[in-house]
Amino acid sequence: MRMFAFLALGIMLLSLYSFPKEKNSTVEVQAMNFLMYRDNVRNYVFKLDKIIPGVISDKDIEFPIGFINKKWKAQIEKNILYIYGNATQQEINQVKKQTLYSHSVGQKKNGLFYPHYTKPPMVLPNFIKEGDLVSIVEIVE
Secondary structure, eight states: OHHHHHHHHHHHHHHHOOOOOOOOHHHHHHHHHHHHHHHHHHHHHHHOSSOOOEEOOGGGSOOOTTOOOSSOEEEEETTEEEEEEOOOHHHHHHHHHHTTSOTTEEEEETTEEESOOSSSOOBOOTTSOTTOEEEEEEOOO
């Protein structure tokens, strides 16, 4: 009888426990994909002897084996490296979280880099679409 009571108590306690929700792995994968792309682009740019404004082609960047870039882009304009692409709000939030809310990671809102850390706020170039995830790196030669 004690065994049955113990088993019933265990089942009752398990029914009260809420198991953690499964993490949204797609969001985490896209965030890691962006961060991997960003790191490889930065490594490429900082190894260059001379910085030339313009689009950075994926074929010039050395990526790890198996890396596939489907949506990220990189471009240099006025000594700023922009790494950007279309992302959901969840993906943008995950990238921010994984970079410990770095001031170099944000989103284009109303033509500006958001969140605003500078006064006046940074105006983003037109080649970056509204709502895109953006990482900015100043290049000092």
